[in-house]
Amino acid sequence: MTHTGEASERHKSEGIDTTIEIKVKTMNSQTHNLRISNQGRVWNLKEHVSLLIGTRMEQQRLIYCGKALEDDVYLSLYFGSGGPVHLRLLLKPLLEFRMLFLGSRSGSRVLYHICPTPSAHGANLRRDVGRPVPMCRFWSW
Structure with missing residues (x-):
């Protein structure tokens, strides 16, 4: 042994x-x-x-x-x-979606969705035009 x-x-x-x-x-x-x-x-x-x-x-x-x-x-x-x-x-981290609301002098409002993607730049910017979004909902980070 x-x-x-x-x-x-x-x-x-x-x-x-x-x-x-x-x-x-x-x-x-x-x-x-x-x-x-x-x-x-x-x-x-x-x-x-x-x-x-x-x-x-x-x-x-x-x-x-x-x-x-x-x-x-x-x-x-x-x-x-x-x-x-x-x-x-390990769970994937939750994707964080952020929205940015911008207004122009003419009064039109534009909603931008900023969300992470696997691209080299790390963010994807999508623009939605014509949605009635109040300007008081401007979020920044």
Whole structure:
């Protein structure tokens, strides 16, 4: 028995590539079994999870033994006791919509909706003309 224990410790310290089985539990109590190299990194595990359940890697938070796993750390440093990895999904931040009401000298009012988009500029400006919006509803930020 001591030889087996010594051999497994030697494999860990030398960084020998072995396949480990990881149980991933989702928030809806589903369990998925994954086999992955122990020399892979956490982001490799996130890639497998994203292919398996269809969530983006950026939305995943993997928790093992109460600790959030960091993307650049080798899996061999985390997994030893065989407990499950819990998957938590990070929700997208709520999109913040802001409205800007402008008036002209002629009395016409123009409503601008300013909302974030994934464009390089970060905002999309849409103009609605002819809506009767009172000028007292001018919002700024």
